[in-house]
Amino acid sequence: MHERALRLIDLIISEALDEIRPSFDPLKGYEYCLRGECEGVGEALEYLYERGYLRKELHDRVASCPNCGSEVFLLRAKCxxxxxxxxxxxxxxxxxxxxxxxxxxxxxxxxxxxxxxxxxxxxxxxxxxxxxxxxxxxxxxxxxxxxxPLYSYRCLNCGHEGPMIELVPKEVYKYLVVREAFESDPISRKILDIVRKLADIGYRVEGPRARVKGRSGAEYDFTIAVWLEGSDEPIAVLDFVRGPIDDERLLSFFAKSLDVMAKERILVTQAKDSLMEAKASRLGIRVFELEDEDLVGKIGEVLLSLHVKGSET
Ligand SMILES: [Zn+2]
Ligand SMILES: [Zn+2]
Ligand SMILES: [Zn+2]
Structure with missing residues (x-):
């Protein structure tokens, strides 16, 4: 997950933000800023929106440059x-x-x-x-x-010029916080906690939904995927399973984690049972319990052991 998205989640929770509105900068157009910082905020908002933490509402509809999408123009009058x-x-x-x-x-x-x-x-x-x-x-x-007169525009971002009729309507949104997604779901909080801690350690982490491309060319969704910086294959993939794990769930996780060549495959479940754990183990899948106090620590240890092994060979 983006560093910025994690900080945004922190801000939303710690400052009880309900909505994030765009502000209009006469030189740059609409932008999203939080605590005076604007860079990357728009992307982070979109990231959280795609994952259901925010919803969008129309804030404004502006004319935008057909070439670059900017809404900052110099308007000219011509014959x-x-x-x-x-x-x-x-x-x-x-x-x-x-x-x-x-x-x-x-x-x-x-x-x-x-x-x-x-x-x-x-x-x-x-x-x-x-x-x-x-x-x-x-x-x-x-x-x-x-x-x-004929009014024409010159885009102040890319320099494109043309008659105003060429301009393209563009929706500008404000983002509303979906409280329930943040608070009433302990699993989401746990996932975010893990993502944050692994990112702090220095891994590249994506979650609560990570899309990973496999050798076959197919793309799979995992709850969390972890990479070493500069590597394309994830070192670990994790799926969180609400309720107990059944055979089908186990095998589909096995198949997709194999295709993405993840070194570590981890299922986190709310209800661990020893029979399923044994089956998983034979497939090289670790099973952890969601309620485990030291869940983050255990995942960290597994990842760390991979480095150690990796550096020995
Ligand atoms: Zn432009
Ligand atoms: Zn003329
Ligand atoms: Zn006359």
Missing amino acids: PYCGSLNFSKGIVIEHLSCGYSGLEEEFMSPDGRRICPKCGKELKAPGVDYIRVADIYRCASCKEAFSV
């Missing part, structure tokens, strides 16, 4: 015909006497009076014989007139 930035605002005037309408500049005579280019009469006063009809933009490059 919709030629894309030029070089346009200016003008006013459209209608001469009421003759019905002609055109840009204000067409009415301007060199001596500063307003003369209608159609009928040649001088305009008197706004509202009397002429009215301002609309505001309009005039492009200096292509000379086209338009009432709404």
